[in-house]
Amino acid sequence: MTIDVQSILKTGAAITDAALERLLPAATIEPYSIHRAMRHSTFAGGKRLRPILCMEAAKMVASTDFYPPEEAAPAGHPEGVANLAAALEMLHTYSLIHDDLPALDNDDLRRGQPTCHVVFGEATAILAGDALQTLAFQTIASLPAPPEAVVAILRKISLSIGTGIGRWGDHDTGIAPGMIGGQVVDIESEGTKPTPDLVEAIHRAKTGALITVSIVAGAIYGSSRHGLPSSYHERIRTFGEKAGLAFQIVDDVLDMTQSSEELGKTAGKDTATDKATWPAVFGIEQSKHDAAELIADAFAALEPFGDAATPLKSLAQYLVERTH
Template sequence: MQPTVKDLLLSGAQLTDAALERLLPATDTLPHSIHRAMRHSTFAGGKRLRPILCMEAARMVTATETYPEGIADLGAALEMIHTYSLIHDDLPALDNDDLRRGQPTCHVVFGEATAILAGDALQTLAFQTIASLPIPSPTTVAILREVSVAVGTGVGRVGDLDTKLPPGMIGGQVMDIEAEGTPPTAALVEAIHRSKTGALITTSIVSGGLYGLSLRHRSASSGYGNGNDEPASDSKSRSETGRTAYAPYADTIARLRTFGEKAGLAFQIVDDVLDMTQSSEELGKTAGKDTASIKATWPAVFGIDRSLHDAQELIADAFAALAPFGPAADPLKSLAQYLVERKN
């Protein structure tokens, strides 16, 4: 029997929170203030959607009922990156928000300087965590490249498909700032959404897939199967190996990427709609700020009804990308449907 979306969200959040609790420095660890700030924002709430999507992608490609060992740490690292982005996004220099996940934002509680450093520290710890994952080093390289390109400005190529990516999360944030106060165009809104929000959602899914594929590759390859950390052929540089180790799985990774891009854009479209239709209490953050700031949003260009229609069409396209995986893809599909049906 397939787990319900509620079950997936609950179990995934519990696994993620347990990993975060273990990985984040305790509040009594010096320097106290920054570790308290990191924990304040990380444990202020949140659905843990990116870690859950990551874990479900790993489970799907391995076609197992249980999550691969250690995958929760990768999910936790992605949640750290997401939290760091929220801390910085809320700063007075950017969105100047006082409320996030129903709690006072980091800079409100700890001051701007500590908030900036807490975000920096979470990002640093995230990459440290990824580098320490219990997987073959070519997989680590592939995931590090995937994540770093997605959360940066999109400069560079990812190893699996040599695919040019749109500007990453930070690039999308820059475009969002520069577009504020000007009438948005459809092309600009799509570019911002695919970058600022969609890139991290996509990389969460692709990274989870890479993690799961490393287990398949390890069992199928004599170089991995004999316990070595490197593939049997070690004539290539480690970076080049990271690009080629998953060539046999190029179609799988491409499908995960398509699913992530479609679902990520749908998620942000619905987020835009909710900002216009829900209260601050329902959202856990300040409602209506996008409209007040003349932000580049999907409803600002297309209206609410068209926006909701577009989100559903994107989810249908996302489903189609996972068709070859059969029932193993059902949990990911259920989560994608939840992304467009949620109320906060």
Template sequence: MDSHTDVKHLLKAGATLTDAALERLLPAPDTLPHSIHRAMRHSTFAGGKRLRPILALEAARMVSGGTLTPALETAAAELGAALEMIHTYSLIHDDLPALDNDDLRRGQPTCHVVFGEATAILAGDALQTLAFQTIANLHAPAATVVSILREVSAAVATGVGSVGDLHTSLPPGMIGGQVMDIESEGVKPTAELVEAIHRAKTGALITVSVVAGGLLGLGDQPSTTHDTIARLRTFGQKAGLAFQIVDDVLDMTQDSAQLGKTAGKDTATDKATWPAVFGIPQSIHDAEELIADAFAALARFAETAAPLKALANFLTERKN
């Protein structure tokens, strides 16, 4: 079985687990009020690779020695579903006229096009709220749940609050990155600005998917937690930045049908992107180097890290 077949299997199996969890957790379309629940489901089930949930699932599996008990697999699937809810909420809001003003996402009309702006805003709000409720209800040790909540909330936020021993000067999370992205439009991009935006807007949620999955898989094994989580954090940061660099390249080299979203938006809106600073060939090279660094962080896990490494390779080899 070659690496591409392995990745296809990982993606299919992980997406199946995630979608089943989302189906359990999201309100049914006939649940009142109908409009918001249908809007939530429209965007959540519009497609997507479920990369963040699968990263969480495979991180949990890796730190557990390569296998998960049925109970832990169910918890990992529900954690992944929560991360996908957060990701979907961010896409709904990103597509709004006040932000990216896009009418196509995952090959489908965006939420506000179908349901109107007000319902789309509230659907995003509801998905984020349900995500944290889902994490709070995970069947895991209480200390683990609290740690995951701390990590995820920081990854979504703007750089305030505390995580563990870090009480000040947290790096901006996803929302902070979105703000930087908006404020950088029309400004000549620098390497420092682009990296800061990418690490926050996209990289923070990818990183926390890996870290949260690791925390769940470790459970109450404090003697191994610190080094393992540090390695997972490095892996997530490197792979997350590589993912966004490739996304920037694809926006410039693929058409809308291939991407499943409007191509060329970054160039048209003068977004701060990696290719705008470094060019396409250097961007591809940088992504490959970042994946190599991500692999190095997982060296001590040997063969149990193979699924996470395969996913990291997929991030840089994808075409949409």
């Protein structure tokens, strides 16, 4: 089964952007400054990887042949999943706005454009991030899905972007998942010698958690009308965790090997600020090897889904082969 990854990316980005255009307040609606700031960062570019992973996970689950033929979903993405995908992109954009603030990473370039606080000032940038997070949860709460599915999605996403407190499924999670918790550990570890355990903990929480939950939330949405065996949910979560960690490892490598123009953000920032990164601990070549191994493990987790998993696997492969 041959998959055109670029077509998936292009189509998925277009679907996501259309949903974001519909859901975000127009720049002509008062208060103008906050809405312009929200739209500036949301539509500054970006690959829309998290929403695309969400939609493809939903499509995979909805079309998997363990459903009786009469209950099988029609081909394509499940109806309404674009809103969930857009909400995940809002959360991702909120995190980028706040990460770029002078008090955190102090960056002036994101997605090839001036960062939100550079254009609109720190106060408006903080509020734009807050507003995107709030709108994301408002959007998820209004999804056209059974209430129990919406609650499950809300719960897992809130855990994934929090400090790591709480439970994911039936397993204690420690400090991860938790994007904010990962950010805190990342900040507090600056200037210290990175260790393998520290780097993995930061990556799984700061970046991996949102990628994982994008895939898990999509799967919950795609199976919301028929249910999905718990063993399949565990496999989907494993896929997300492996792919999410591989993504961040590659991001670390690219930060050290690509230019700012190629990345669309300030290159070499991790090294300059003594960030705990995978190459800092293991070196560039070992990092590339580790990312490839993680993707192989991620593929194995999706074996029961058969050909329906091919688009999601192709996207995961793209994550480790990208050059920007």
